[in-house]
Amino acid sequence: MALEHALLVALREQPASGLELAQRFGRSIGFFWSATHQQIYRVLGRMETDGWVRVETVAQQGRPDKKVYDVTELGGTALADWLAEPSADTPLRSDLAVKLRGASFGDREAVLDVVRARVVDHHTRLGHYRQLMKRDYPAPHSLAGLELDQYLVLRGGILMEETWIAWLTEYLEAHS
Amino acid sequence: MALEHALLVALREQPASGLELAQRFGRSIGFFWSATHQQIYRVLGRMETDGWVRVETVAQQGRPDKKVYDVTELGGTALADWLAEPSADTPLRSDLAVKLRGASFGDREAVLDVVRARVVDHHTRLGHYRQLMKRDYPAPHSLAGLELDQYLVLRGGILMEETWIAWLTEYLEAHS
DNA sequence: CTCACGTTTGCAACTCGTTGCATAGGTGGT
DNA sequence: ACCACCTATGCAACGAGTTGCAAACGTGAG
Numbered sequence: 001m002a003l004e005h006a007l008l009v010a011l012r013e014q015p016a017s018g019l020e021l022a023q024r025f026g027r028s029i030g031f032f033w034s035a036t037h038q039q040i041y042r043v044l045g046r047m048e049t050d051g052w053v054r055v056e057t058v059a060q061q062g063r064p065d066k067k068v069y070d071v072t073e074l075g076g077t078a079l080a081d082w083l084a085e086p087s088a089d090t091p092l093r094s095d096l097a098v099k100l101r102g103a104s105f106g107d108r109e110a111v112l113d114v115v116r117a118r119v120v121d122h123h124t125r126l127g128h129y130r131q132l133m134k135r136d137y138p139a140p141h142s143l144a145g146l147e148l149d150q151y152l153v154l155r156g157g158i159l160m161e162e163t164w165i166a167w168l169t170e171y172l173e174a175h176s
Numbered sequence: 177m178a179l180e181h182a183l184l185v186a187l188r189e190q191p192a193s194g195l196e197l198a199q200r201f202g203r204s205i206g207f208f209w210s211a212t213h214q215q216i217y218r219v220l221g222r223m224e225t226d227g228w229v230r231v232e233t234v235a236q237q238g239r240p241d242k243k244v245y246d247v248t249e250l251g252g253t254a255l256a257d258w259l260a261e262p263s264a265d266t267p268l269r270s271d272l273a274v275k276l277r278g279a280s281f282g283d284r285e286a287v288l289d290v291v292r293a294r295v296v297d298h299h300t301r302l303g304h305y306r307q308l309m310k311r312d313y314p315a316p317h318s319l320a321g322l323e324l325d326q327y328l329v330l331r332g333g334i335l336m337e338e339t340w341i342a343w344l345t346e347y348l349e350a351h352s
Numbered sequence: 353c354t355c356a357c358g359t360t361t362g363c364a365a366c367t368c369g370t371t372g373c374a375t376a377g378g379t380g381g382t
Numbered sequence: 383a384c385c386a387c388c389t390a391t392g393c394a395a396c397g398a399g400t401t402g403c404a405a406a407c408g409t410g411a412g
Contacts, residue, residue, distance in 0.1 A: 097208030
């Protein structure tokens with residue numbers, strides 16, 4: 001699918017090793033895409049044989065060598081092509097929504113507890129995002145290009161978290 | 177993951193055949209969970225061997241027989257158990273977000289076109305949801321139990337669509 | 353020196369989801 | 383009769399994602 005392309009975007013922003021990519025995915029890009037290190041290694045290998053990335057082994061002090069990947073010209077055009085493709089919108093895949101809908105068929109109070117726990121999660125994440133926002137983009141109106149895009153994606157993460165909280169709160173209030 | 181449980185919820189609402197389930201997933205429950213008929217057939221088969229559902233072959237006039245599935249007691253308790261489990265929140269997995277972030281590395285105008293197309297999609301879907309809302313739940317405050325839950329999930333679908341539109345609109349405006 | 357620990361890379365097995373195709377019953381047109 | 387089409391069920395193959403484990407390298411503690 002498109003983990004390839006997510007990696008291309010990440011590597012164009014900054015060349016990195018597999019593990020560094022995995023860590024970055026836990027942060028910024030990971031708002032909208034996640035991947036484990038095993039998956040990343042496998043895909044990087046495939047991308048290397050396809051000639052989308054080149055690799056350079058870098059010695060480190062006090063640590064094993066790392067293999068730093070960078071995007072080739074071929075990879076760059078593959079990315080540009082993909083960016084221009086129409087993208088089908090993926091249905092949400094939320095198991096929590098299924099639980100909300102099915103609450104009548106189990107212990108409703110237990111489901112409400114599950115929902116309350118998730119509200120806490122979303123608040124935590126939202127707090128984290130807002131902190132990033134304040135730290136990295138204190139003056140959004142002066143941004144342009146890559147930085148503006150990064151800001152806008154973080155902004156989307158915040159909007160999504162706020163929506164989850166609003167929705168789940170509405171659910172809890174309707175059932176109280 | 178939890179397609180099993182989504183099917184249990186659907187079948188508890190109304191026993192159905194595989195194809196009917198696939199069609200319903202294109203609608204109501206499908207706001208937050210989708211599945212093709214092949215996948216549904218496979219999972220229904222597994223659920224039958226596990227004793228979660230029972231099956232009854234129903235003759236129809238002018239059509240091939242269909243196999244109507246219903247939830248067993250064992251399936252009911254499996255569902256109730258799952259409903260009470262905490263549910264980890266799934267990262268969003270949106271390839272559009274990756275494109276937004278990577279737009280600098282390709283043709284920005286092309287990416288904006290992709291975004292505009294998606295805004296249209298979301299508007300279409302939102303219109304559809306609002307129509308369902310008006311038709312099926314004209315008086316939300318009088319709802320309770322299963323119907324209230326169904327209403328609230330549809331409500332969530334609407335909130336999500338509105339958020340997508342708001343976000344993508346903000347993106348377009350920032351780049352104009 | 354050895355052992356526990358952390359880092360980086362990687363393999364293997366499994367599950368889940370998608371795509372393409374196949375089969376079988378039935379309708380209606382020519 | 384034949385063909386095109388719809389409904390309903392299903393198989394097989396592939397690709398994507400997850401989980402558990404392992405190997406290789408280095409540091410620091412005892």
